[in-house]
Amino acid sequence: MTKVLSVKNLSISVPSSQGRATVVDDLSFAIEAGKKVGLVGESGSGKSLTALALMRLIKSPVQIDAGQIFLGDRNVLSMDMQDFRHIRGNEISMIYQDPMSALNPIMRVGQQIVESIQLQSNATGRQARAIAVDHLASVGIPEPERRFDSYPFEMSGGMLQRVVIAIALSGEPKVLIADEATTALDVTTQDRVLTLIDKLAAERGLSVLLITHDLGVAAQFSDDILVMYAGKLVECGSVNQIFSQPVHPYTKALLDSRCDYTIDITKPIKSIAGQPPRPDNRPSGCVFSPRCEHAQPQCSASVPPLEFIQDRYTACFRAEDLFHIGQVN
Amino acid sequence: MRKFLIRRAASSAIVLAMSVVLVFVSIRLLPGDPVLAKLGAATEVTPEALKALREEAGLNRPLLAQLFSWIWNALHGDLGSSYHSQLPVAQLVSERIPVTLELTFFIILIAIIFALILAPLSTHRPGGRVDRIIGYGTSMGLSVPGFVIGIILILVFSLRLAWLPSRGYVPFTEDPVENLKLMILPAITGGLTATPYLVRYLRASMLEIKQSSFVRTAEGKGLSDRRILFRHILPNSLVPTLTMLGLIVGYTLSGVLVIEYMFGLPGIGSLAIESATKRDYAMIQGVSLTIIASFILTTFLFDILCGLVDPRLRLDKGEKSEV
Amino acid sequence: MKFKDRFSFSGTLIILILGVCLACPWVAPYDPYAIGGDIPFAGPSKAHWFGTDDLGRDLLSRILYGGRISILIAISATLIALIIGTLWGVTAGVRRGWIDEFLMRTADAMMAIPQILFALIALSAVGASVYSVPVVVGVLLSPTTARMARSAVVAELNADYVVAATASGVKRSRLIMSEVMPNIAPQLLVQLSINAAAAVMLEATLSFIGLGIQPPDASWGTLMLQGYAKIWNTYWFVAFPALAVTITILAFNAYGERIRVSLDSRRSSS
16 A cells, blocks of 8 residues: 555644743654545644644644655655645645634635645636536535525535635545544534545545544544544554554543443543643653553653554553453453 | 614704704803904994994894794804905805815815825835835824924025915916915815825824735635735725715814915804904804805715715615525 | 843933933033034034024033923823823722723723823913923823723732732722732833833924923924924034934833833743
């Protein structure tokens, strides 16, 4: 399988009271062509900054300290910004968190798609309009011809997110990043938008990076799962392995803390004790160790490497024994 | 859009009415007798003659009655006649309007052009060297009185370089080139006075808009910086700035008075100063009404302009739509 | 407020200007009214630092004496604006309801009239003098002060400490005097400084158009008017008073800005 996108040793930092605090720490992963990857983690885990870094939308005072991002075989981060602009929106594009504020409030939605279309082709105004209307139709907006002339405030959140998707896809990208794309929407709309992204990805052979804090969404949608905690990748593997046999204690805790009404309402929901560490006050060793019920002295002494254990990568010293304990239970 | 206009028009009318009453009442309530002023201090007047004159001018009627009849007449285009020349105020005022209109137009034009250049330069790198220099410049500009700017311009361009005339007026219809030459210094003076206000507001709202997520969406599309600036950041920043522009025109009108006076332009402003010096109350009232009404009208026009830029403002209640 | 904030460069400059102008009888090298003391329109020299005017009077001495008038007018106008504006704004903010509405709409209407025009009307009615100018300027500056005072009072009244004190039965009027007023004092100080700058500017403008201080009294504005009439003879006659006005306004504005910034940073850090 060819890797369309790979991230190597990415580190991102923000200013803090003691100089700079690392919020994404030595992150590496890759997405293969046509795969859908879910990146999950709590808010503050660094997942959204990772998404912005992929689009080179990180702005001062946040900065990328180290690492490379490859799109195919081109190193995105070392590229000239002028050149990257042709790639951005064209080969890699993004759907944003809050559709209500992701669109220019005083520009007709159709025009905002046309803008993107005309960047890639020399289409005349009328041609671009026709293409934009097609895009609106393809993302399931009723009466696209009429909706072209609507302003964002005249549309609902779900419809706006469809417009944002249409913009993202108008450059016919190979990689689509969806950053909490459904979080701001209500549950029924969430499902519809997700199904739409799924369908469009399948039709166009897109590789998708779905960033979410919602494990249900990630499980429903992804082929592979990446779990981030406090700026670090703690576990990654196929969706089945991660969800049915989590190895890392954090992944396990995360799964246990999820409200799943379908299983057993009498079973209490477990919560993870303590708070995620603040970026300027990360613990030594394994970042999860202070909250981990399986922690041992070595966990806070040194940082566990990401290792291939039981058909997935995980960063835990006790991965092997915990896996077997899990089997016994 | 219609409701929006009606709402704006109504609130403008209320402010206009209140300020007209304020002007009228303050002229009448302040010590100082208009009739005495009319006669001039030199002439000896008998109490009887004074009384007759008061009656003639309708000044012995109750204040409210005077106010209403004045407003009634004003609505019919009759602003009374000048105490001095006895000519109708409305006629004298309307003769002066074109000058002020032309001057104000150029002042606003210059201020907008400067602001549209300086604010984007300033926000390009917030806190950078250019931003700091422009910041100091605007702080300075806010502290320099308009007429001091005018004096500097005259000293440099009329006295030292002898490029431009410093006084006088020729109607545009008679000699357009001379008219424009005479307008340059006054217009720049006014423009420079208004620019710092505009730059400050535009800069602040641009910085805010730059942080918004739709600008990030635009960047994510791969648009060029210039297109993002002109199509996304500037139009959205203009909405709050345009509202401010209305108020700035108010400050500018204050400045126009002085500018017309110092550059010898025969506009409404110098008319106001002349009639104040001569204590010609009928004129002062008429001129005030004209100035206040035009200020409120400009504010109203800028509100409409805002509505044209921002579709959300045009929204009438109940129109907010489906899905 | 920290010591550093109160005695910044602009603060020192203000004290210097105030001191030199108020002490003009002792500081000024010549009698500002003595006509024919020297040749007219003499350029700046060792004897006359700023040159002489059209009647051969020493310009530096005239600027110092003019400064005393300008500064005294600015101070009294600022105090008048502070008193009227604070009463106006605090009443609106405390009473709310229709009183608030009426007071604030009146402020709007006043602000809709261009300041200079309003001053023209008032001054032509009562006549311009060293007594009427500060009153008119003070009244003109009061609506902005009222607005600021109102919003500060409303913000304070909604603050937790006031809510808590009211709940524990402290009388409202006492609360306003003992708690709310001291808390809005720093903001009033900012307004005071900005008003002083505006008062200097307004007075100078009014005198410049011949409706402010009348000869033989001469404020900076009056001096500028005299100098402007002779601008084709000499430049310093108009330039030095203009410089004095501009520097004074700059100093007041800069000081106000400085306090505002230090207030903001204190608020955001707490």
